[in-house]
Amino acid sequence: xxxxxxxxxxxxxxxxxxxxxxxxxxxxxxxxxxxxxxxxxxxxxxxxxxxxxxxxxxxxxxxxxxxxxxxxxxxx
Numbered sequence: 001x002x003x004x005x006x007x008x009x010x011x012x013x014x015x016x017x018x019x020x021x022x023x024x025x026x027x028x029x030x031x032x033x034x035x036x037x038x039x040x041x042x043x044x045x046x047x048x049x050x051x052x053x054x055x056x057x058x059x060x061x062x063x064x065x066x067x068x069x070x071x072x073x074x075x076x
Contacts, residue, residue, distance in 0.1 A: 001024045001025070001026055001027070001032065002024070002025045002026055002027045003024065003025050003072075004022065004023070004024055004072075005023040005024065005025055005031075005069035005072035005073060006023060006065065006066075006067075006068035006069030006070070006071070006072055007069075008022075009021070009022060011068075012062075012064055012065065012068060019062075020034060021033070021034055021035045021060075021061035021062050021065040022034040022061075023066070023069045025072075033059055034059075034061075035059030035060050035061040035065075036059060036060045036061075037057055037059055038058050038059065038060045039052070039057045039058045042058045042060075043058060046058075
């Protein structure tokens, strides 16, 4: 992992370590997300032009997590 994007979970108020969604930039330029696995619940609701491979999962992160990461997400 290259760096965290946005605030740490502790800075966002997770003092127990139980809710720790997070976003990281990887050394190869890709991104990794820690979130709540929600594939079974959300897969049937994907739009018709969206696809998910068998090895891919849908994860949910809080709105605050993504908003706090926004400043660190590169434009290109």
